[in-house]
Amino acid sequence: MSKVRVAAFSISIDGFGAGPRQDLNNPLGVRGLELHSWFFSTDIFKKMHGTGEGEKGVDNNFAAQSFENVGAWILGRNMFGPVRGDWVLQPEANSWKGWWGDSPPYHVPVFVLTHHARPPLPMAGGTTFYFVTDGIESASRQAKEAAKGKDVRIGGGVSVIRQYLTANLIDEMHLALSPVLLGEGEHLFSGINLHQLGFAPDKIVRGENATHVLIKK
Numbered sequence: 001m002s003k004v005r006v007a008a009f010s011i012s013i014d015g016f017g018a019g020p021r022q023d024l025n026n027p028l029g030v031r032g033l034e035l036h037s038w039f040f041s042t043d044i045f046k047k048m049h050g051t052g053e054g055e056k057g058v059d060n061n062f063a064a065q066s067f068e069n070v071g072a073w074i075l076g077r078n079m080f081g082p083v084r085g086d087w088v089l090q091p092e093a094n095s096w097k098g099w100w101g102d103s104p105p106y107h108v109p110v111f112v113l114t115h116h117a118r119p120p121l122p123m124a125g126g127t128t129f130y131f132v133t134d135g136i137e138s139a140s141r142q143a144k145e146a147a148k149g150k151d152v153r154i155g156g157g158v159s160v161i162r163q164y165l166t167a168n169l170i171d172e173m174h175l176a177l178s179p180v181l182l183g184e185g186e187h188l189f190s191g192i193n194l195h196q197l198g199f200a201p202d203k204i205v206r207g208e209n210a211t212h213v214l215i216k217k
Helices: 032-040 043-048 058-065 136-147 158-166
Strands: 004-011 016-018 070-076 109-113 128-132 151-156 172-177 200-206 211-216
Touching: 004 016, 004 032, 004 058, 004 158, 016 032, 016 158, 032 058, 043 058, 058 172, 058 200, 058 211, 070 136, 070 158, 109 136, 128 136, 136 151, 136 158, 151 158
Parallel strands: 004 151, 004 172, 070 109, 070 151, 109 128
Antiparallel strands: 172 211, 200 211
16 A cells, blocks of 8 residues: 655654755755764665665665655755755756756655746656645645555655644654754654654664664554
């Protein structure tokens, strides 16, 4: 059965999913990359980026599972890039094609939430970015149709996940709890009652460099 899920989303011990002050030099906010150290060392990440072999084990298994059976992704505009405002009126915005180069790691349709329209952006490797201006529910419907029975993965960032949680549109989450204290940034669950939304812990597994927490309805 198709699910809408969050997978391999890294958070700090104090609950932050991104650092503050995102910009071109800090795509995940100041110190945000520290949250993902567990992922950067895995074999799947190294092979995705053509940098040889990485670590195999629990962390790598969870990283690999996060890509399984995914037929479409949903991202916020901040996850797509640091540019702001109308795409057409800003040459630097309209020419932006994401953080990932000519061949992004998705290989399926990706729906980007934005307030400003932009034509679909086909990329190498099977990824096409679609820019959705009419809200999270529209993006969810389009992604489910594009996924053709497979899962829809909510990639982030924090604001997008919070919106989908508040709207009760997420079925399960896999969080990678990194041994990091950010102290500031974007808090994932502040003001959100997961218990009232029907979530409960399903599994907790200690990895080599992160603790993996699965919560489901």
